[in-house]
Amino acid sequence: MTAMTEAVIDLAAIAHNARVLAATAGPAGMMAVVKANGFGHGAPQIARTALDHGATWLGVASVAEALALRAQGLTAPTLCWLYSPAETFDEVLQADIDVSAGSVTALEALAAAAERTGLVANVHLKLDTGMSRGGAPVEEWSELFTWARKLSDAGLLHIRGLWSHLANAEDRSDPGLHTQLREFDLGREAAAVAGLDPPILHLANSAAALHLPPARHDLMRAGIALYGIEPVPGQTFGLRPAMTVRAQILLTKRVPAGTGVSYGPDFYTDRETTLALVPLGFADGVPRVAAGQAALSVGGVRCPIAGRVSMDQIVLDVGDLPVRAGDWAVMFGPGDQGEPTAGEWAGWAGTNPHEILTGIGARVPRRYLS
Template sequence: MTRAIVDLDAIGHNTTVLTGAAGRAQVMAVVKANGFGHGSVPVARAALAHGASWLGVTSLREAMELRGAGIGAPILMWLYAPDDVLDEALLADVDISVSSARALEALGRTAGRLGRAAAVHLKADTGLSRAGATAADWPHLLTVAGKMQAAGLITVRGLWSHLATAEDPADPGLHRQLLDFGHARAEAAAAGFTGPLIHLANSAAALQLPQARFDLVRPGIALYGVEPIPGRSFGLRPAMTLESTVILTKRVAPGAGVSYGHDHVVERETTLALVPAGYADGVPRRVTGRAEVTVHGVRRPIVGRVAMDQVVVDVGDLPVSAGDRVVLFGAGGPSVDEWAAWADTNPHEILTGIGGRVPRCYRGRSAGKTISTRSPSRPEECALMAPS
């Protein structure tokens, strides 16, 4: 009924665009949050087959999922508590971001116990005020890192930070971050760290800020085909289509209330189509009264409140019947950017919000071989659906 079609050719195309823009810099495909809802393992394979050389995730669990799938490319993980047990990361050759001396010392103890040096990327906070060592704490982190590297407990593989904004090249905050990152790099070089990979650029910076590319860029949303800079197009291709099926239609008279609370009342005789996709599947409740879907190639509104498992579409006088295909967003329907606007959010939340019960069906080519349409559980859920 409801499923997400993931076009791996689009992932490959977008990776090619990003590697071209990156120039001499390597590309880290950010596949956190289950590949922004697309499936981290298939996306990682497609990106690596088209020029990416690194993978980025937040958690140990995400990193180990990739390693468990046999993916041996370098992986950086960056979100964990200072005292978390990271034995698996070291044993699986997963690089680890470090933002504090406390976290570094805990990692050093793990490395000593395992007899295996940890590969780390030291993170400087240049203005995002999330992870990363502040300018005041950065010198101490460098000092501790130097001692631990000399003791063979760690290898400093990278120095990095994260931009708060890269969409507007004239933004003063962006320039301050670039300057502060320059100071952090200079301090690291003075402390003896002259060989690590330097990385800063997100999707927007990778595409339009050469001064932020350094040795490695870390595209996230652009990898999935969402243009990261308002008003500019770099030829990215959306990789996900969310589609469903009409399961019931009914003709209703003027004055009929629709869904909970009867926030919507039909003004004229019309046909209502029931679609089994609700907020448990990733349809935000906030789109009530705003969102549209495509049926028979025609945009029609979702009416009434979005429920947990279903929405109602006013199809007017279109000849719609049970079994017809409905495109919520993607190829042949509204864009994920439109859905983000309707929900007062960003495309990232729309994509990552697609629920776990929605099967992901993969099409296209990855690593030189055809990926057949398939589902994690029931293959019939990913059988070709005829356009309505």
């Protein structure tokens, strides 16, 4: 079977980004966040590369993601932070996976798992410092810390970390950012009053790690930057995009002016031109909303999408280019050859690069360059 599409993952770029981030972190450790299948790049491959080039921790969203890394033989310290209220945690403790907890209920479930398995649960207490998403709100901190101390003294929990997440680390002038930094310091002080001294404090995401030193603490969490997307608007830190998505052109046809293209049609050619059929569609991660703005690169020339994006295919208007079936059309890449970038696609689709990268579907095979 010959693949019509592929996402080429440059592991040298991941290695470079990991080194840049680790160097920036300085004495702090670096967590490689490989949730959502490594932002669409492949979690085990990214995890191994990042660990080989400066990462000291792995971070994932779900229990299933954490267990999958262990099944791949990855034994590095790993934190997961999203789980069902019915989660028992037995497998998690047996796999030596750290767990985030932002409620007394979660602490009790972890303690129960510790009693059943005879293993101490490694816990990172999560505080809501103003994002209003995960973590304990300030009015629940005292109770959370009291129970954490009680269950720690009972030998069931090891309070290994204290953490939170920043809502807008990209803008150092945002008053809300500085409020969150102060709230985290207050949480740290409140934990100390309760008799807790977690050895790992972590607050910084990619943006904060790169341009907000006060947020780095003991560990920084590298997400989007690890994959080569510059996280701070207007600033560059020498990161290299790692994913290139491309597809072979399947068919070309010469058509006259006034030819309708794709569903509707709501697009008609304005001149005699050549159309090229490309086997990428919204099931593969091409945003439908980007039609009318987006282009793919063919032979270094950007060619616009003609008509609507279908589930499995798009049509390009390649003009008078000498395009043939079997030529490659590049959806996005590093931009070195003039091709669009994931950031440009995010702009066309009105979203962020995270969604573009994680949206590349599973039926697009990943090919790895070492």
